[in-house]
Amino acid sequence: EIPLRFGAKSAPGTGNPIDGTVKVVKLVRNAEMQFGESLAPFGDAAHIVLDGIDIILNSTRAQSFDPSLFSVMGIDPTKQKILVIKSTNHFFASFSKIAAEILYCSAGTPYPNNPATTPYRRAPKTIWPIVADPHGIERGAA
Structure with missing residues (x-):
């Protein structure tokens, strides 16, 4: 020991x-x-x-x-x-x-395990997981 x-x-x-x-x-x-x-x-x-x-x-x-x-x-x-x-x-x-x-x-x-809380500086704010359905797939958009 x-x-x-x-x-x-x-x-x-x-x-x-x-x-x-x-x-x-x-x-x-x-x-x-x-x-x-x-x-x-x-x-x-x-x-x-x-x-x-x-x-x-x-x-x-x-x-x-x-x-x-x-x-x-x-x-x-x-x-x-x-x-x-x-x-x-x-x-x-x-x-x-x-x-x-x-x-x-x-x-x-140094990095949160929830990417939705990451303070991205250059990424658009319309990305997953910040937005649950960024491409509108769940509402039937193509």
Whole structure:
């Protein structure tokens, strides 16, 4: 076990780092996860446990594309009651195959998970999701 401070490094306003004594379970150099038929790198990675919670830390900023990111780190994602990932929507196709339910939450910054609230500067304000039916398809327009 080692003392470790992690998190809150991606942008201002992301909260405070987490401090704790963690158990290091597995280290993987140049870890990769599935991304369709390809592999996507997520850098050097560590599987740690803090207060009974399995956590994966990685050195390369990457979306969570596939549950294989857990498998690579020694965690069977199908055996977990809850999986929490930090991803916008890239995860959905793969994780929806193993999840009974998917819940979204907003981390606030640096990017809101609801594009309707994004303060676009150059995009027209008549785009989806700001406008529910921008092309008039639902009212029968062609």
